[in-house]
Amino acid sequence: MxxxxxxxxxxxxxxxxxxxxxxxxxxxxxxxxxxxxxxxxxxxxxxxxxxxxxxxxxxxxxxxxxxxxxxxxxxxxxxxxxxxxxxxxxxxxxxxxxxxxxxxxxxxxxxxxxxxxxxxxxxxxxxxxxxxxxxxxxxxxxxxxxxxxxxxxxxxxxxxxxQVMRELRIRHDPCAAMKPGDVDDDGNPATFTVPEFPHIKVTFEDLMAxxxxxxxxxxxxxxxxxxxxxxxxxxxxxxxxxxxxxxxxxxxxxxxxxxxxxxxxxxxxxQPPASSAPAAARPSWMQWLDKKAAAGRPVLYVALGTLAAIPELQLREVADGLEQAQVDFIWAVRPKNIDLGLGFEERTMDRGLVVREWVDQLAILRHESVGGFVSHCGWNSVLESVAAGVPLAVWPMLADQPFNARFLADELRIAVRVSTSDGTMRGLVPSEEISRVARELMSGEVGAAARKRVVELSVLAKExxxxxxxxxxxxxxxxxxxxxxxxx
CATH class of the missing domain: 3.40.50.2000 (Glycogen Phosphorylase B;)
Known part of the structure; x- marks a missing residue:
């Protein structure tokens, strides 16, 4: 029919x-x-x-x-x-x-x-x-x-x-001359210099992610x-x-x-931001951010995407790092039933909020209290952060995310790079690195410079x-x- x-x-x-x-x-x-x-x-x-x-x-x-x-x-x-x-x-x-x-x-x-x-x-x-x-x-x-x-x-x-890096990967096929574990004379991952853009160097992992x-x-x-x-x-x-x-x-x-x-x-x-709802109708996590703004306490937003499956061990390292950093944070965590460690949420309840439900990420990033974003560097998240004028700590895991991270950290300089313990993309990020990045983004000189630049880009985005x-x-x-x- x-x-x-x-x-x-x-x-x-x-x-x-x-x-x-x-x-x-x-x-x-x-x-x-x-x-x-x-x-x-x-x-x-x-x-x-x-x-x-x-x-x-x-x-x-x-x-x-x-x-x-x-x-x-x-x-x-x-x-x-x-x-x-x-x-x-x-x-x-x-x-x-x-x-x-x-x-x-x-x-x-x-x-x-x-x-x-x-x-x-x-x-x-x-x-x-x-x-x-x-x-x-x-x-x-x-x-x-x-x-x-x-x-x-x-x-x-x-x-x-x-998209351009994908096209140039196909055109030059650098993976044919590179293999996992290749390092330079200093022991760092070997890089391929993109002929059309000589200032860009990418690794085998970037290309294969x-x-x-x-x-x-x-x-x-x-x-x-x-x-x-x-x-x-x-x-x-x-x-x-x-x-x-x-x-x-x-x-x-x-x-x-x-x-x-x-x-x-x-x-x-x-579309323009939704008009503010009455306090009683706002989600609990927005009300929590309102209180942080009223107290003049900047908040770090943490969200690591919806597609990559992050092991519980790694998420516990994130929890430990946020606790060590002594920064205020809101963390949209998944899976929602993950165990972040005995007593973590109770010990950090004055400074942190763990959210185990779907949140309006753009509304969070636009909130006046939010001063930084730890992100997997998916492109939607990047654009939302740029539009809101919020600098990032970038932690790429798969797909196009390594290219985005290089672009934001090395070229635009609106992001701090998160490093793994072994230099590979799938390596563990220890709690000490999470703590370092959180402090640098929220109160360090690199974070302050990134914040200034991303605010300028935010103006261009709106225009x-x-x-x-x-x-x-x-x-x-x-x-x-x-x-x-x-x-x-």
Whole structure:
């Protein structure tokens, strides 16, 4: 049976965009923010694709960004997720529920089974789709778009710096001449100097972090090739960044690589901050931050991402380090049932707060009491910290995070680097290092200089997103070009 037409929008004449994120919160959030930006500026109506297990999260994000006149300009379509898919735990519809890179690859393969439903739903959109925005991990959408005769633009939620480094890794293949454990004459990890950017030196671990554990390298290399092909054969690439942050790499991509990249961020600023709720309605962790602000006590925020599984031993080292540092802190910890050590939370209750629930990270970073952020260096977290004017302590663990860390610490100098005991990315970070980094970021000279620079970048971030700013112009240009491609 043919699906019923999917009507979206009462704002006649606006482009109708199909948006399809990969099933992971870090991939979905920026595309929700893009939708809210399109709505706020009345640039398009949207049909947003997800699955039943992710729909509540999507609808909550869309409702929080809706204005008084935005109730009817987004349709959410739920595609039924395959049941009993091999290699995936039962009931899991988001990458956060996976335990390894091997299962991650199995998950991306399973997601490709949504293709028939997606194609039927896009074909039923009324008015017809002007263009499709799809996460690069949904590499098969290129063929769907071609079959439907609809232009498609890729979204890849990493920095332009990381995207350029990925391209240059493929171009130069430095891994062929490097191997794990290579060191220089001083015993430090051996580095590869990037010919196009001689000031950048990367290690074997930086280059291989994308591919995860050794058992998954071959599968991840194959998946990486599919992602690259999906991007190259798209009508364009959406990057969540802004010129004030990454201009040299945006320009390099558009001059020397393809397809055209549109820098449309930071999308975390796509809508203004929510108005302050009454004190009684604010989450307990926001009320705790209010008290710290009133007492004039700056707070360190600690959050290490949602995808990397961090061993309990390492989290206990973090707990010990925060206790040693004698700084005020709020720690969004996961998994929520982790044991941080006997008496830790009781001993630090005057200075620290451990939160074991989903928190509004951007609201925390925007809070006046927060003066530093210990982060895994995922790109969403980086942008939220930059937008809020908060310096970082960067602790990369996988994927694009090592590139982000080098960019922030070495080039932008808005971050302090967290070092492992053995110099490898997967090595233990001892409590003494956590304590050192926390003190340096919150009260040291390096932290003070980083804070000054990130505040300057925060101003540029806000300027880019207002009407007439460079990111706003990029969104308008993207819509015009893709709609023109559809007409052709």
């Amino acid at each position: 043919a699906p019923a037409p999917l009507a979206s929008g009462s704002h006649g004449g606006l482009p109708h965009v199909a948006i399809f994120p990969f099933m992971a919160k870090g991939h979905t959030i920026p595309l929700i923010q893009l939708v809210n930006y399109l709505r706020h500026h009345q640039l398009a109506t949207v049909t947003f694709f997800t699955t039943p297990g992710n729909a509540a999260f999507v609808r909550d994000g869309l409702s929080s960004g809706a204005g008084d006149d935005d109730d009817d300009d987004v349709a959410v379509v739920e595609l039924e997720f395959p049941v009993d898919a091999p290699g995936i735990p039962p009931g899991v519809e988001s990458a956060e529920g996976l335990a390894s890179m091997v299962s991650f690859v199995a998950f991306t393969d399973t997601v490709s089974l949504l293709r028939p439903q997606f194609e039927a739903s896009v074909a039923a959109m009324r008015p017809p789709a002007s263009f499709i925005v799809a996460d690069a991990f949904l590499y098969w959408v290129n063929e769907s778009a071609a079959r439907l005769g609809v232009p498609k633009v890729s979204f890849f939620g990493i920095s332009t710096f990381s 994308t591919f995860g554990e050794p058992a998954a390298v071959a599968m991840m290399l194959e998946l990486d090739g599919k992602l690259g092909k999906a991007i190259t054969e798209s009508h364009g690439l959406i990057i969540n960044t802004f010129h004030g942050l990454e201009a040299p790499y945006i320009e390099f991509w558009n001059d020397h690589v393809k397809p055209r990249a549109w820098a449309v961020g930071p999308l975390c600023l796509a 880019s997103m207002v009407e007439g700013g460079r990111s706003w112009v990029a969104v308008k240009e993207m819509i015009s070009e893709l709609c023109a491609a559809n007409d052709v």
